[in-house]
Amino acid sequence: xxxxxxxxxxxxxxxxxxxxxxxxxxxxxxxxxxxxxxxxxxxxxxxxxxxxxxxxxxxxxxxxxxxxxxxxxxxxxxxxxxxxxxxxxxxxxxxxxxxxxxxxxxxxxxxxxxxxxxxxxxxxxxxxxxxxxxxxxxxxxxxxxxxxxxxxxxxxxxxxxxxxxxxxxxxxxxxxxxxxxxxxxxxxxxxxxxxxxxxxxxxxxxxxxxxxxxxxxxxxxxxxxxxxxxxxxxxxxxxxxxxxxxxxxxxxxxxxxxxxxxxxxxxxxxxxxxxxxxxxxxxxxxxxxxxxxxxxxxxxxxxxxxxxxxxxxxxxxxxxxxxxxxxxxxxxxxxxxxxxxxxxxxxxxxxxxxxxxxxxxxxxxxxxxxxxxxxxxxxxxxxxxxxxxxxxxxxxxxxxxxxxxxxxxxxxxxxxxxxxxxxxxxxxxxxxxxxxxxxxxxxxxxxxxxxxxxxxxxxxxxxxxxxxxxxxxxxxxxxxxxxxxxxxxxxxxxxxxxxxxxxxxxxxx
Amino acid sequence: xxxxxxxxxxxxxxxxxxxxxxxxxxxxxxxxxxxxxxxxxxxxxxxxxxxxxxxxxxxxxxxxxxxxxxxxxxxxxxxxxxxxxxxxxxxxxxxxxxxxxxxxxxxxxxxxxxxxxxxxxxxxxxxxxxxxxxxxxxxxxxxxxxxxxxxx
Numbered sequence: 001x002x003x004x005x006x007x008x009x010x011x012x013x014x015x016x017x018x019x020x021x022x023x024x025x026x027x028x029x030x031x032x033x034x035x036x037x038x039x040x041x042x043x044x045x046x047x048x049x050x051x052x053x054x055x056x057x058x059x060x061x062x063x064x065x066x067x068x069x070x071x072x073x074x075x076x077x078x079x080x081x082x083x084x085x086x087x088x089x090x091x092x093x094x095x096x097x098x099x100x101x102x103x104x105x106x107x108x109x110x111x112x113x114x115x116x117x118x119x120x121x122x123x124x125x126x127x128x129x130x131x132x133x134x135x136x137x138x139x140x141x142x143x144x145x146x147x148x149x150x151x152x153x154x155x156x157x158x159x160x161x162x163x164x165x166x167x168x169x170x171x172x173x174x175x176x177x178x179x180x181x182x183x184x185x186x187x188x189x190x191x192x193x194x195x196x197x198x199x200x201x202x203x204x205x206x207x208x209x210x211x212x213x214x215x216x217x218x219x220x221x222x223x224x225x226x227x228x229x230x231x232x233x234x235x236x237x238x239x240x241x242x243x244x245x246x247x248x249x250x251x252x253x254x255x256x257x258x259x260x261x262x263x264x265x266x267x268x269x270x271x272x273x274x275x276x277x278x279x280x281x282x283x284x285x286x287x288x289x290x291x292x293x294x295x296x297x298x299x300x301x302x303x304x305x306x307x308x309x310x311x312x313x314x315x316x317x318x319x320x321x322x323x324x325x326x327x328x329x330x331x332x333x334x335x336x337x338x339x340x341x342x343x344x345x346x347x348x349x350x351x352x353x354x355x356x357x358x359x360x361x362x363x364x365x366x367x368x369x370x371x372x373x374x375x376x377x378x379x380x381x382x383x384x385x386x387x388x389x390x391x392x393x394x395x396x397x398x399x400x401x402x403x404x405x406x407x408x409x410x411x412x413x414x415x416x417x418x419x420x421x422x423x424x425x426x427x428x429x430x431x432x433x434x435x436x437x438x439x440x441x442x443x444x445x446x447x448x449x450x451x452x453x454x455x456x457x458x459x460x461x462x463x464x465x466x467x468x469x470x471x472x473x474x475x476x477x478x479x480x481x482x483x484x485x486x487x488x489x490x491x492x493x494x495x496x497x498x499x500x501x502x503x504x505x506x507x508x509x
Numbered sequence: 510x511x512x513x514x515x516x517x518x519x520x521x522x523x524x525x526x527x528x529x530x531x532x533x534x535x536x537x538x539x540x541x542x543x544x545x546x547x548x549x550x551x552x553x554x555x556x557x558x559x560x561x562x563x564x565x566x567x568x569x570x571x572x573x574x575x576x577x578x579x580x581x582x583x584x585x586x587x588x589x590x591x592x593x594x595x596x597x598x599x600x601x602x603x604x605x606x607x608x609x610x611x612x613x614x615x616x617x618x619x620x621x622x623x624x625x626x627x628x629x630x631x632x633x634x635x636x637x638x639x640x641x642x643x644x645x646x647x648x649x650x651x652x653x654x655x656x657x658x659x660x661x
């Protein structure tokens with residue numbers, strides 16, 4: 001394992017891989033820094049640029065985007081008080097007050113170094129845990145896979161902030177999208193409305209771009225109204241003593257380790273994601289602190305907890321993708337999609353069948369952190385300027401990249417029509433307050449769910465096997481429990497928040 | 510009266526029932542126990558049940574006094590419309606012309622340019638078109654759409 005890792009590190013450090021990795025990290029940092037762009041959208045936008053690359057080059061680029069995106073969010077969170085990504089929300093709580101107290105450099109670099117330490121600790125977990133977990137998953141038959149995918153989907157649907165019903169319905173809509181096209185048994189066209197193009201089904205990339213990018217862009221537009229120009233902010237000096245910043249972080253080893261563990265654990269669990277990891281780590285840091293009253297006033301503990309957890313979260317979520325082939329949230333769903341586009345099918349056999357690519361991803365994840373550090377040093381002030389690019393310029397450019405991304409997948413214009421159709425659908429779903437994460441997960445997992453269901457029933461027609469096989473039954477039971485728990489939580493929240501909701505926006509026509 | 514949840518539930522219910530009826534035309538294989546309609550029927554039945562539950566939940570839900578948040582849909586509709594025109598113009602005009610017009614047009618629609626701002630609009634449109642064209646055609650070997658009318 002160690003020799004493979006070192007060999008892969010050597011390979012990734014070769015310019016052929018290092019340049020795409022650095023470019024991906026750079027793009028991720030810019031995308032992460034711009035409020036409203038998010039890591040998911042940055043991955044979607046960068047993905048088409050990797051189509052022509054070698055799989056490892058492409059995946060190194062995407063890994064760079066993922067790692068860079070987490071770090072990019074902290075620049076706007078600390079300096080503007082606006083989290084560039086949801087995973088940097090908690091960074092604003094102390095990073096922004098610290099910057100306003102005249103220490104912008106300390107805020108940015110505490111976050112950056114904490115991201116590096118958290119990310120590298122997450123990498124240790126990624127490298128150590130993926131193999132054993134994949135070996136465990138090798139015991140899975142189609143019954144277990146089917147139940148695992150249902151469990152992931154029910155977790156994501158159940159844990160959405162909107163209603164449980166809408167979460168489940170959103171996941172079901174995602175699954176229906178994958179049913180359209182030829183069936184996996186007889187290749188009979190299903191629900192294609194007589195359209196020749198739909199015989200091969202919807203390609204998931206135009207669907208994902210349409211749903212996610214348009215929902216994001218259009219909701220940004222309606223919120224901004226006519227004001228599309230962001231306020232001008234002078235880029236402050238970020239000069240700081242890096243040694244003292246590192247010392248500040250390492251003098252709090254328990255905080256660093258605990259926040260990293262929270263990040264990794266939440267990354268491994270389906271459904272929760274980086275946005276919850278940083279808030280939860282911040283909350284835990286506050287609970288364990290000897291001076292909880294100081295949180296929110298610009299203390300280093302708040303920044304360290306948030307940033308170390310969100311980068312460690314990336315490592316945890318990559319474990320779930322690589323060992324089981326299931327994405328935990330929208331970002332990882334798109335990462336999984338990126339792997340599939342590059343001809344890689346993540347899952348238990350991935351490490352044994354594609355060791356070069358698997359260890360290449362580990363190596364890329366490790367190398368992305370120092371690369372991110374260098375890029376932050378070179379360009380933090382520049383990212384602040386990019387954040388201030390008017391939305392009237394940014395939105396047309398992003399839409400062109402979305403169009404090219406959808407088209408470039410197969411070089412057919414029909415994919416651009418799919419992009420537009422799902423763009424409208426995505427926006428409507430957001431307006432009707434449907435969560436998008438279950439839908440995206442449904443689109444990604446739909447084919448696998450059907451294939452494993454059919455395979456299981458073809459092997460043995462007894463449907464009770466889904467319940468009587470211990471692992472499969474356990475996961476289905478866990479799915480029911482997660483839905484039940486979500487239902488109970490929603491009811492409790494409704495009772496508790498009835499008064500507070502009186503002032504909420506009306507959803508009636 | 511139905512709220513948005515109820516209306517969404519009705520649309521999903523209608524859609525899933527319609528698709529469910531459409532699965533009746535799918536053949537059933539003689540040699541294997543499961544046909545192409547097996548999984549879609551399970552899925553669409555679950556979707557229909559969830560949709561119906563959403564409608565019922567909406568009907569029985571008590572609503573408090575709520576106020577409308579001010580939302581401006583004008584820019585959203587305009588952006589969708591301009592993007593729709595762009596998609597429609599791609600085959601006849603080709604990537605380069607359609608993209609230049611789209612980027613310039615959408616910028617102008619989102620923020621009305623005055624004086625020197627027009628130069629920025631034109632520059633962004635030109636740079637976006639040229640940069641993406643050369644990045645994808647030259648470097649990534651993606652053949653972008655040629656126009657039926659323009660020939661390039």
